[in-house]
Amino acid sequence: MNDAVPASEVAWQALPERSRALFLLAGGLPMLVLGTAAGAGLGLVLGTVFEDTDRALLVAIGAVALALLAGGLGTWLGAKQYSHTRWLLDAHGLAVRRGRLWHRETRVPLTRVQHLDVKRGPLQRRRDLATLVVHTAGTANSAVAVPNLDAGDAEHLREQLGRQIDRDDD
Secondary structure, eight states: OOOSOOGGGOOOEEOOGGGHHHHHHHHHHHHHHHHHHHHHHHHHHHHHHSTTSOHHHHHHHHHHHHHHHHHHHHHHHHHHHHHTEEEEEETTEEEEEEOSSSOEEEEEEGGGEEEEEEEOOHHHHHTTEEEEEEEESSSTTOEEEEEEEEHHHHHHHHHHHHHHHHHHHO
C-alpha cells in the first residue's frame, strides 16, 4: 500500500482477487433475470405463431435459453469490469481507471475532497472488502466510488485522504 507519494513513483493498484466473485455476481444476476423474462416473453409470442406446439414448453425453452445467454454475457462483462478497474493514490489525489474499450479515468484532487465514507455490504464483509466513497466539492451528487477494495486498503485510503483534508483546514 502506498502513502501519498509522487505520481511517478506509484503504480496503479488492481482490486483484490477475492472481489472478482462480486463483479461476476453484479454482472450476471441482473442479466440472468432479464434474460429469463425476455425468453419467457419470446416463448409466449412463439406460442401464438406455432399454435400446434405446447406453449408452456416454448416459454420454458425460451426462458432457459435466453437466461443462460444473457447470464453468461453479464458474467463475462462483470469479469472484464473487474480486470480493468484500477486505483491510484499519489501526491495529487485519488484516481480510478475503468474500462478497456472505453477508458474512463476519474481523478479527485486532494483539494476537492469534502468527506469520505467506507461502505461494506454483507457480501463484502464476508470477503473482507469495502467500497470507498469520496465526496467532492461541487454538486450535491458529486462522489467517486471505488468498489470492492480490500477493507484494509479502503481504511488506509480514507485515513490518507482524511489527513490531507485536516491539513488543508489548518
